[in-house]
Amino acid sequence: MADWYEAFFASLADMDEYLATDLVDRALDSGLTPQQVLLEVIAPAQARVGREWAAGRFTVAREHAATAISERAIAALSRHRADPRPTGARGRVTVACVDGEWHALPARLVAETLGLRGWQVDFLGAHVPTPHLIAHLHATGPDAVALSCSLATRLPAAHATITACQSAGIPVLVGGAGFGPDGRYARLLGADGWAPDAESAVAHLEQQSLLTTTAHPELGDPYTALPHLADQEYTLLSRSRRQLAAQAMAGLEQRLPAMSGYTDRQREHTREDIDHILDFLVATVYLDQAQILSDFLLWTADILDARNVPPRSLLTVLDVIADQLRDFPRTLAVIDAGRTAVNTASSPLHSRPTEETA
Known part of the structure; x- marks a missing residue:
């Protein structure tokens, strides 16, 4: 092999x-x-x-x-395939990516594995808007939905999709790196099941453990599942997302005079880095799970290090973002946790295993 x-x-x-x-x-x-x-x-x-x-x-x-x-x-x-047109004797499953999720290959692996095992599969691909997904469910009546999310930034959208599918009476199995290590965010968002890979997804469905929808009394009320949303920090943060990006870029230029000599490409990369950090910050505040932003920052630090960029440069970006959010205590706590993670990773006494030594 x-x-x-x-x-x-x-x-x-x-x-x-x-x-x-x-x-x-x-x-x-x-x-x-x-x-x-x-x-x-x-x-x-x-x-x-x-x-x-x-x-x-x-x-x-x-x-x-x-x-x-x-x-x-x-x-x-x-x-x-032994049967290129499965009869659906095992059941019918809709496989889709969360709205805004463009990484479709993991979902495709699940869809193909199900097809190989005799399931009738409707593979809807990347970036499926929730209203269109629900319309498809009403039209086809599948036994379950398999929902993929590779990036944690799409978790708020995933929550809305999970809730909408369950409201239509369809259980939801989720998978993808976006749901975190061991699927911890899947449970927070009320998914009926989580699978780390295609084989596990098929096992969930074949064991029939998912195909009897349990009651979800909290459906339609995100505050029941995520009571911290009542503080409105997520709402205000997401609404001001574009303005925050512009303010962070301006603040970074003031703190780093060397940026005046950046090329257009370097400036664009800097804007993209700020955008990514803000996207993960918004998702982190939605779930109130500081680990989401911290994990992203550590991943980014590894990439920067591989490109000979000092990972500690992330700290300056976090500082300029925090300067704009002094009235957001929960958000500031998340940023502080991210700072700690970057500082620890950048310490000479701290080293993470490489692929060769892990």
């Missing part, structure tokens, strides 16, 4: 679509099942692509090309 995985990853690294699809055919001819190729060759190779990008060894364009090739390889694999 390791040889097929290494060969497939090499085809992604070389952006060789023809080799990738040929490897899928040859792996199947060698005796591997379609599910083995999907979950033990394609999926881990694509995950490695993400790590290569984060380490600065793949450009964004190369990562996008590799992802597109993986999607084509999955399409080639689907031709080898």
Whole structure:
């Protein structure tokens, strides 16, 4: 199996679509099942692509090309289903990404795995607006919804979608890195189940543990599930998001005179960094889980370090954002926790394991 995985990853690294699809055919001819190729060759190779990008060894364009090739390889694999048109004897599942979530490959892996196991699957793809998803559920009446969210910034939207699906009488299984380690945010948002990967998602559904919807007395009232929202910090923060970004950029220029010499590209990258931090801050305040922002900052620190940018530069960005939010105590506490995480990670006495030593 390791040889097929290494060969497939090499085809992604070389952006060789023809080799990738040929490897899928040859792996199947060698005796591997379609599910083995999907979950033990394609999926881990694509995950490695993400790590290569984060380490600065793949450009964004190369990562996008590799992802597109993986999607084509999955399409080639689907031709080898024992039953290319499942009867739906096991049941029917709608698989979709949360509104605003563009990382569709994890959801595609779940959809293909379900299809290989005989489920009737409606795969709706990336960025599915909640009203359209609910209309689809009313029209098709699936047994469950499998909802994917890779970025924690989409958790407020995920909460609205979970609640809407349950209000329509459809249980919701969620997955994706956005729901946090061990799915802790999935539970906070009231999902009926959480799965860390495609195989676990299929197991949930095949055990029928999800297919009897339990009562959700809090439906329609986010304050019941998340009582801290009553302080209105999330509402005010999200409404002023664009203004905060402009103020943070101006504040950063005052604190860092060297920015006057930045190129247009450097300034754009700085704006993007501020935007990402604010997006994660807003999501963190929504759930009142400081770990969301802290985890993102640590991930960003690793990427900056791989690009020879001092991770402690994040502290200055946090400071200028905090300057605009002096009347937001819960938000300031979240920023303080993020500062602590960055300071600890930047300490000479602290080191995180690399992929080679972990």
